[in-house]
Amino acid sequence: MTTAVEIDFDIRVGIALPPTDLLVGGEWQPAAVGERFEVIDPVTERVIAHVARGREADVQRAVAAARAAVDGGAWSRLSGVERGRLLFRLADLMERDFAQLTQVETLDIGQPLKNPSAAIATLRYFAGWADKIDGRHVVLPDSNGRPTHTYVRREPIGVVAAITPWNSPLMTGAWKIAPALAAGCSVVIKPPEDAPLSTLYLGALALEAGFPPGAINIVPGLGTEAGAPLVTAPGVDKVTFTGSTAVGRQIGAQASGLLKAVTLELGGKSPQVVFADADLERHIPMMARQFYLNSGQVCAAGTRLLVERPVLDQVIEGVARQLEQVRVGDPFKPDTQIGSLISRRQFERVSGYIDRGRAEATLVTGGNRLGDTGFFLQPTLFTGTNDITIGQEEIFGPVGLVVPFDSYEEAIRLANDTPYGLASVVYTANLGTAHRAAADIRAGLVRVNGGAGVPAPQVPFGGMKSSGLGRELSYAGIEACTVEKTVSLEL
């Protein structure tokens, strides 16, 4: 395993950064009070940008611009074909700037492979829906039996407020803006303060693509200063949030108290259930990847490895070996597999959980910081029981816990025994076991022996229990950004 981390400072020089102001009504503007916040490259711990620090007055301006684009019709009454054309154009521009977007997000987050492919695929998927959103006609006589013309319109819900997390801001941003824009809604995005740059880059491309003023607005800033007023702004019709369960719960209460529509994509503590008949040689690399990729900063990370006892030792040894070979390092180096945690705060949080793990469970491998600069952590594996802190709470770091089980029933009980229900993986050679488990696990996603590279825009994504409310992606994403209206006229 790597012990020192070599950082290439030169490779960072010359990366083209996007504008750092607010995007409001089609123009870049400084924050009303002129303040800025620092954005740090977590690998070098150097300041890479000073970004406009939006507050309530800025949120109000952005929401007013978004309202105008919907109420005045400049965006909402454009034909679906035209909205789709602009979304396709934005995706094409992202593809043109693929290398620059990759550099910006990699710099901002400190993780390798942060390319815009998933965001581009999402924009194209929803661009395809833009001219296919239609209503329906219902045959319904009036109270005297006379014929009526009765139909149901599917209309844009209005102004959508989107709040995104730092672990994949471009992708989660695309999940929110693409269905909203396809449906004819305007958006105000509040990107994460730890990684706002790729969203600002997207804003610059949206201007170049020719979206009308106010269709896409961006208010960077802190959660309490820019996010909170956005949730409660009277001109916002729907709030869509991806982030921690604690903040999501608060936002859900505020938004629904104001009778706004709300979608919440929150945290997870996802199980990987390994039955003894699984093809271990084939799947052990995936079991490890499930919780070390992006340094475990993935909402759907499979952080609890539930293993049937006959193969327990084999899985522990195999996964530990995988973790020990992971190349932790500078995300700009081509052979790096995982980079730095996002911030000192996150590093301390994850280290605190590792200390908890050392006290409550048995450390198999990892657990230490690598290097003195940046927030690099060894991928870490514990064995223990499901009821301990590191078996119940989301760590959001490269930390896995192995828990043994002795029967199918116990496996399912353990799989469901956390407050979360976002994702899961099942490994088995038995089709019956696979489908039984897929039905019995309470999570929004069940992958068996791998499966497609989901989340993918074609299928819904979202959580059960404390992992969220509602679904994003697929046609469910369009439904979540539209409302139905019944119209009936006497003939």
Ligand code: NAD
């Ligand atoms: P976070 O909840 O701290 O912040 C998320 C966003 O909310 C940020 O933009 C932040 O500025 C904003 N925010 C914070 N407080 C706010 C408030 N009071 N009002 C309005 N906005 C506020 O989460 P994070 O640390 O950025 O991201 C990590 C979390 O996100 C993890 O829990 C992870 O599981 C979750 N996540 C979930 C998904 C999913 O699809 N389910 C995807 C990615 C991340």
